[in-house]
Amino acid sequence: MTRARRLLLSFFAAAATFAAPPEHAPKPKLVLAIVIDQFRYDYLLRFRSNYNSGLARLLEHGAVFTDAHYLQAATVTAVGHSTFLSGAPPSVSGIIANEWFDRESGQTVTSVFDPKSKLVGGVPGSPGSSPRRLLTSTVGDELKMQGLESKIIGVSIKDRSAILPAGHMADGAYWYDSDSNHWVTSTYYRAELPGWVRQLNDEHGYQRYLGAKWLPFDAPDDSAKPFCTMTAGTDVRYCGGLEATPWGNEMIEEFSERAVAAENLGHHAGVDILAVSFSSNDYVGHAVGPDDPAVRDISIRTDRLLGKLFAFIDQKLGAGNTLVVLTADHGVAPVPEVNQARNMPGGRLSETRLQQKIIDALARRFGPGKWLLNSSATTAYFNLELIRSHKLDPAEVERVAADAVAAEDHIARVYTRHELQAGQVQQDAIGRAFSLGFYSPRSGDLFILQEPYYLFDATGTSHGTPYNYDTHVPLIFLGPRVKPGVYAEKVAVNDVAATLAAMLDVQEPAGSIGRVLREVIQ
Numbered sequence: 106m107t108r109a110r111r112l113l114l115s116f117f118a119a120a121a122t123f124a125a126p127p128e129h130a131p132k133p134k135l136v137l138a139i140v141i142d143q144f145r146y147d148y149l150l151r152f153r154s155n156y157n158s159g160l161a162r163l164l165e166h167g168a169v170f171t172d173a174h175y176l177q178a179a180t181v182t183a184v185g186h187s188t189f190l191s192g193a194p195p196s197v198s199g200i201i202a203n204e205w206f207d208r209e210s211g212q213t214v215t216s217v218f219d220p221k222s223k224l225v226g227g228v229p230g231s232p233g234s235s236p237r238r239l240l241t242s243t244v245g246d247e248l249k250m251q252g253l254e255s256k257i258i259g260v261s262i263k264d265r266s267a268i269l270p271a272g273h274m275a276d277g278a279y280w281y282d283s284d285s286n287h288w289v290t291s292t293y294y295r296a297e298l299p300g301w302v303r304q305l306n307d308e309h310g311y312q313r314y315l316g317a318k319w320l321p322f323d324a325p326d327d328s329a330k331p332f333c334t335m336t337a338g339t340d341v342r343y344c345g346g347l348e349a350t351p352w353g354n355e356m357i358e359e360f361s362e363r364a365v366a367a368e369n370l371g372h373h374a375g376v377d378i379l380a381v382s383f384s385s386n387d388y389v390g391h392a393v394g395p396d397d398p399a400v401r402d403i404s405i406r407t408d409r410l411l412g413k414l415f416a417f418i419d420q421k422l423g424a425g426n427t428l429v430v431l432t433a434d435h436g437v438a439p440v441p442e443v444n445q446a447r448n449m450p451g452g453r454l455s456e457t458r459l460q461q462k463i464i465d466a467l468a469r470r471f472g473p474g475k476w477l478l479n480s481s482a483t484t485a486y487f488n489l490e491l492i493r494s495h496k497l498d499p500a501e502v503e504r505v506a507a508d509a510v511a512a513e514d515h516i517a518r519v520y521t522r523h524e525l526q527a528g529q530v531q532q533d534a535i536g537r538a539f540s541l542g543f544y545s546p547r548s549g550d551l552f553i554l555q556e557p558y559y560l561f562d563a564t565g566t567s568h569g570t571p572y573n574y575d576t577h578v579p580l581i582f583l584g585p586r587v588k589p590g591v592y593a594e595k596v597a598v599n600d601v602a603a604t605l606a607a608m609l610d611v612q613e614p615a616g617s618i619g620r621v622l623r624e625v626i627q
């Protein structure tokens with residue numbers, strides 16, 4: 106052996122020692138990825154004194170981010186859930202809203218609607234849902250592509266909330282079909298429900314709640330005034346459906362326990378992921394708003410349900426083997442009338458009035474015709490064929506419509522497709538939020554933002570803006586490799602995927618724009 110070769114060999118030996126992986130805590134066996142649908146960050150503060158279970162455990166022992174936000178303008182369920190474990194904004198993930206106008210089919214499609222798939226376990230023949238419209242990978246997909254045996258399962262009342270965090274290679278996504286009162290999936294995942302889901306459906310758990318009254322969590326007996334009842338036509342507000350009561354969340358928790366046990370989660374060669382989204386908070390919140398006692402009540406009940414789920418998983422997997430990450434998909438605005446009563450800005454705007462303004466302005470300027478193919482309060486799709494046949498400049502058509510909308514009261518901003526494509530937006534967080542929300546093949550031609558606290562809904566309240574009441578959500582990690590503490594720096598929910606990827610030693614998802622929150626990794 107020559108001297109040079111000996112030197113080279115000893116160099117490689119040294120390099121190998123340096124390249125040994127850093128010693129850190131053992132990897133978790135299960136990632137429990139939780140979304141509470143429509144859970145504002147301030148619900149952690151406002152109801153803190155009544156949290157003594159799951160949320161309390163996260164707040165006391167976890168890494169708690171106090172200023173976590175969504176970056177995109179459309180703060181809605183599909184976008185929150187697609188962002189959560191992909192780290193991708195709509196501009197990359199293609200999930201621009203809960204639903205959008207599909208120019209190719211001329212139909213409005215949901216973020217997960219998939220005509221190629223059929224529902225499994227519900228009304229036979231119903232169309233199914235799948236993650237096919239999600240263009241990027243999730244943390245679960247990356248684990249799967251890495252090749253170790255991992256199980257990835259998503260569950261929620263809503264199809265999009267079960268499907269989008271779980272990703273393309275998920276072993277299953279399950280949601281609740283209120284037509285059949287069954288847990289269902291789609292042929293994208295499998296041809297038949299697994300035995301344990303069929304078993305759960307056969308138990309008809311929903312029957313427990315027929316005619317039930319939702320009483321305050323601390324009611325001494327059932328003479329207390331209920332928030333709503335499952336019987337229509339009484340003088341108490343009708344809950345509307347199981348999903349709009351705390352019992353919807355209870356069913357999700359029950360399903361999650363069954364999934365952990367039956368799918369043997371936490372006992373595979375690779376890390377497993379259970380993505381759970383609690384939907385009922387959103388239905389309740391829309392109906393009554395963040396300042397109503399019913400929201401406080403369901404928040405406190407969510408704390409208890411989380412505690413129950415954590416205890417079950419600890420018992421199955423042993424304590425310290427589960428990495429929990431919890432967030433919300435969006436916040437919510439106060440009810441406008443509640444705001445007005447306390448001298449805060451806010452009010453209700455008319456979507457049809459706005460639509461008519463656009464139609465009138467275009468007809469006045471360019472002549473009669475069906476200029477709008479589709480529109481909602483915050484976006485509009487123009488008739489490109491008509492624009493072409495009139496040999497018009499699409500940018501000019503957009504401008505005329507934008508000017509008409511901008512002249513309306515309480516409209517804060519209007520951006521056009523051409524402005525977003527050219528990056529001609531105001532250089533602030535809101536301008537950036539619209540850029541991050543724009544995906545050319547799916548987005549509309551006009552983007553409308555109302556002033557803070559104004560809503561296009563006739564009753565109740567809603568979300569969907571880049572204002573803090575919609576973007577600011579909880580973000581908490583707890584478990585192996587997590588350094589507990591309170592972290593006040595402003596972070597994005599987009600950082601979750603990069604952080605999990607770093608903790609799990611796996612490739613960062615394809616469209617992730619987040620940073621690794623290395624301050625919480627030990």
Ligand SMILES: [Zn+2]
Nearest residue numbers: 142143182434
């Ligand atoms: Zn939502």
